[in-house]
Amino acid sequence: MLTNSVLSAEMTDGHHDLRARAAEYFTPEWLDKWRTAPDGRLRRETWRELAASGFMGVSLPRELGGQGLGLLGALVLGEALAGVRDGGIALAMHVQNEIAADWLVSARDPALRDRYLPGLLAGDLVACQCDTDPSAEEPATATTEGEEIVLTGRKKFVINGATADLCFVSAVLDGAPAILAVEKSTPGVRVTEVYDKFGTRSVDSAQVEFDRVRLPADRVVSRSGVSQLMRWNRVMSRMRLLIAADAFLTHRALLEHITGYVRGRNLGGRPLGAWPVNSHALARARAHQELMEAGIADAYRRVTAGGSTVPEIAELKWFCVEKANELAVLCTDLEGGAGYMWDSVSLRAHAQLRGFRMSGGSQTTMLTIANHSMACRAELELTPADAGRGRGRG
Incomplete structure (x- = not known):
């Protein structure tokens, strides 16, 4: 896609280097080595291996710990990830590198970025995005109580949901949409189902429940407006x-x-x-x-x-x-x-x-x-x- 397309002219030496390294690295044999079982999902320690091999934060600015390759870098990495022949790893990496990292880079409170972004880039933290409610009538809701936020709800089909340490949760906070950063270890957070899927099996998809989870008020990544x-x-x-x-x-x-x-x-x-x-x-x-x-x-x-x-x-x-x-x-x-x-x-x-x-x-x-x-x-x-x-x- 990139070598012969109109985008090839925009590739820098950094993009070409990433492309060569990733094409050699991401093979079906590599994926088989890191699965929990044949056709199973990635083992937890895979993320540190990916970070050590230089595949985290490819699109982020260098001053934030990334590789400064922008969206084109994410496309280059995606082309190499196709070589493993299981789209789950691509979806998992997109969530980690593009969704979670983007929320932290643009967070309302820079302290959230400083708290969590280094862990994501090192593979010490795995992130998920919790969006899908059981139905439109059952949205995740949160209310402010003093210096805390109390979150209740369930999210379905969450990519990385079983493995993740950090959840970015879409919720209605005090009547308005918001994104909340929730550590999986917080009391009241639990994985209630890990789905058995037809495809993209290298990444888990899970149902995550939040039962009156209490968060510090500064865990609001983004809110209404x-x-x-x-x-x-x-x-x-x-x-x-x-x-x-x-x-x-x-x-x-x-x-x-x-x-x-x-x-x-x-x-x-x-x-x-x-x-x-x-x-x-x-x-x-x-x-x-x-x-x-x-x-x-x-x-x-x-x-x-x-x-x-x-x-x-x-x-x-x-x-x-x-x-x-x-x-x-x-x-x-x-x-x-x-x-x-x-x-x-x-x-x-x-x-x-x-x-x-x-x-x-x-x-x-x-x-x-x-x-x-x-x-x-x-x-x-x-x-x-x-x-x-x-x-x-x-």
Whole structure:
């Protein structure tokens, strides 16, 4: 993605060095060494190994302990992480390097950054982002009681939830949205379920419960207002862009695999790929791949320019993940019975992509964001006369 794309011109010596080191390091064999069991999640000590090998804080400024490689550095690392063939490690690293680190760097109280960021960069602390409530009617809530905040709620499908030491919890604090930093060791915090997943199994996903957890009042990372909304949108847009890139990389590997497969397998006296129905489907997949790559480059430039990118990146994440899933389904079918065996390249990729569908916001959420954006744009583009007629209809 980066070597031959329009973004390659923006890569510095630091990016090239990271790319070479990470490509050599992240292999299926490396992942197998650090799993708790075959197809299991990463062991806790993996994080210190990743930090010691120079893969933490790649996007952060050097003055904060990072490598100063920015969002492009995160994309370079993501491309190498695809080499392990399990998207869980990419999702876990995105949460640690991009979401948690970003919350701390931009925290309302710099003391929070000084307290926790060094531990994250050293791999001594693992972080998770706790967003998903059991339902809209059951939000996590927090109230201020003197010098403390009392937090109650449950969060589902939390990436790194079982392993994490530090939770960034979305909650309604005194009636307004906020992000709270909660140490897992705090009384009242417990993991109530670790999910058994189809794909992205190298990272755990868990349900975390907060039962009247008492926190110091200074553990508010961010709270209501325009600044809270802007920071939330920045953090989530970066995450969604990286997931879109993860889906693109999976799509690229799948397309390369299946193209070779259909050339070498005969059906009815000619290669499987020579049948028009199959050649047309793969041509569409190649077109989708070009669109993904162009969209990722455009989104990267939008984000680094500091503009508003929430709907555009939501649309991009939807497109990349959706089209990669479509290709995975096609590939399993083209492989015939072998495509439904667990050692199939196509089925394994399909499993990873199912995890990407839900991470960073579901595909339905991406479409909802895009729909709201379209409605707002349409309203802003109304002429005064149109607007008046609309008001007259009540």
